[in-house]
Amino acid sequence: MTQSILTDIKKAAKKSLKAREDELANTQKQLEILSGDLFVGGELPFFKDKIAETGQFPLKPKKLEVLQINVGYMCNQVCAHCHVDAGPDRQEIMTRETMEQCLEVIRNTGAHTLDLTGGAPEMNPDFRWFVEEASKAGIQDFIVRSNLTIILANKKYHDLPEFFKKHNVHVVSSMPHYTRGKTDKQRGEGVFDKSIKALQMLNKVGYGMPNSDLRLDLVYNPSGAFLPANQAAMEHDFKKALKEDFDIDFHNLFAITNLPISRFLDYLIASDNYEDYMYSLVEAYNPAAVENVMCTNTISVSWDGWLYDCDFNQMLDLKVASKVKHIKDYNDDVLSNRDIIISQHCYGCTAGAGSSCQGTVA
Amino acid sequence: MANSYYDPADLRKFGNITEWSEELGKKFFDYYGKVFEEGALSAREKSLIALAVAHVVKCPYCIDAYTKDGLQRGITKEEMMEAVHAGAAIESGATLVHGVQMMNKYDKLSM
Numbered sequence: 001m002t003q004s005i006l007t008d009i010k011k012a013a014k015k016s017l018k019a020r021e022d023e024l025a026n027t028q029k030q031l032e033i034l035s036g037d038l039f040v041g042g043e044l045p046f047f048k049d050k051i052a053e054t055g056q057f058p059l060k061p062k063k064l065e066v067l068q069i070n071v072g073y074m075c076n077q078v079c080a081h082c083h084v085d086a087g088p089d090r091q092e093i094m095t096r097e098t099m100e101q102c103l104e105v106i107r108n109t110g111a112h113t114l115d116l117t118g119g120a121p122e123m124n125p126d127f128r129w130f131v132e133e134a135s136k137a138g139i140q141d142f143i144v145r146s147n148l149t150i151i152l153a154n155k156k157y158h159d160l161p162e163f164f165k166k167h168n169v170h171v172v173s174s175m176p177h178y179t180r181g182k183t184d185k186q187r188g189e190g191v192f193d194k195s196i197k198a199l200q201m202l203n204k205v206g207y208g209m210p211n212s213d214l215r216l217d218l219v220y221n222p223s224g225a226f227l228p229a230n231q232a233a234m235e236h237d238f239k240k241a242l243k244e245d246f247d248i249d250f251h252n253l254f255a256i257t258n259l260p261i262s263r264f265l266d267y268l269i270a271s272d273n274y275e276d277y278m279y280s281l282v283e284a285y286n287p288a289a290v291e292n293v294m295c296t297n298t299i300s301v302s303w304d305g306w307l308y309d310c311d312f313n314q315m316l317d318l319k320v321a322s323k324v325k326h327i328k329d330y331n332d333d334v335l336s337n338r339d340i341i342i343s344q345h346c347y348g349c350t351a352g353a354g355s356s357c358q359g360t361v362a
Numbered sequence: 363m364a365n366s367y368y369d370p371a372d373l374r375k376f377g378n379i380t381e382w383s384e385e386l387g388k389k390f391f392d393y394y395g396k397v398f399e400e401g402a403l404s405a406r407e408k409s410l411i412a413l414a415v416a417h418v419v420k421c422p423y424c425i426d427a428y429t430k431d432g433l434q435r436g437i438t439k440e441e442m443m444e445a446v447h448a449g450a451a452i453e454s455g456a457t458l459v460h461g462v463q464m465m466n467k468y469d470k471l472s473m
Contacts, residue, residue: 177436
């Protein structure tokens with residue numbers, strides 16, 4: 001039974017939830033599920049009540065350190081766990097006008113990290129222009145989240161490693177496992193081989209090499225309904241396997257917990273894992289992780305310029321609770337007074353050693 | 363009463379055994395936690411041993427728990443199945459080695 005549902009998901013997974021007109025493409029529906037019977041019945045505590053136990057409600061931002069900009073939801077891949085519901089059929093793409101508004105903020109903000117994500121950010125037609133302009137702003141750490149396969153997807157992307165190098169971009173790439181089977185199951189047929197090839201191309205220009213300033217980090221997401229184990233142990237296993245099998249070097253591995261939203265939520269429900277997964281998240285709750293959770297030092301900007309506490313809240317369409325809601329009106333002082341919007345998906349960032357776009361936090 | 367001896371949801375309540383004997387329960391969970399820490403053996407190796415033993419003692423809770431634990435640690439299904447075979451080989455070996463006793467007795471009783 002479960003197996004046939006999973007086969008159906010796999011077939012459907014060639015399209016986004018949005019293109020399939022799935023009810024979970026509706027963010028309201030997702031939020032209803034996340035505040036559903038499991039929590040209302042008192043079986044599990046609401047996130048709000050859990051953080052109140054340690055006096056951490058309402059959750060407030062600290063100093064802004066990371067500006068994360070989502071330049072569009074279009075992607076060459078349709079990963080089964082994608083919280084963005086990204087794919088080739090998504091048309092939401094940041095315009096140059098919005099990019100200019102972002103640049104204005106990048107130049108004036110005290111944030112030390114600029115983090116470009118998507119979708120496949122490279123598919124935005126103004127991506128290179130934006131990187132060139134942003135790299136002039138003197139940001140300390142300039143991250144592009146690249147899915148790796150885009151580098152091989154079309155001839156016009158083959159020189160991306162050189163382009164990244166030229167602008168001293170810090171490349172952060174997803175790699176769910178060092179074996180083909182697990183990677184392809186999550187990310188699609190053939191993704192593993194292409195990812196390996198892309199990593200070798202990045203190594204070739206100097207990315208990820210020991211002592212190299214060209215940073216290449218990998219992101220590990222569990223390929224199923226379980227939490228990531230110890231980040232350092234996973235990094236050790238990834239390094240050993242990728243070096244021995246493919247002579248690949250990289251710097252750090254970030255272990256990121258899958259949050260129960262969008263396509264991952266769809267998978268959890270269809271595979272009858274939702275309840276157990278929420279229990280696992282709540283059981284692994286770590287108050288120390290709340291202290292450093294990424295929404296406390298990050299602002300997330302959507303393709304159309306709206307502001308969010310994080311990329312996950314962006315995908316749930318939970319705009320910042322502030323008078324300033326759009327990049328064109330950006331104001332550090334006003335934003336720093338806001339309360340961070342939370343729901344039960346937030347347990348994903350506070351489980352175990354915590355989880356953020358930069359890996360564990362506790 | 364539940365109409366089944368095993369309920370997957372009971373695994374979550376494992377910690378409750380401490381409620382009826384706080385001292386022993388606490389000692390057990392402290393010991394349990396300590397055993398699976400990194401040591402001369404890695405936590406990963408111990409997870410695979412636990413999985414093999416879980417099968418040998420036929421504990422459905424332990425099988426669920428250590429399959430998930432293995433997945434979390436990035437242990438592959440091939441590694442997991444080999445661990446189960448290691449457990450099964452010892453278990454069947456333990457049966458078969460008694461065949462020597464049977465042979466001894468047979469020989470002793472036979473002319």
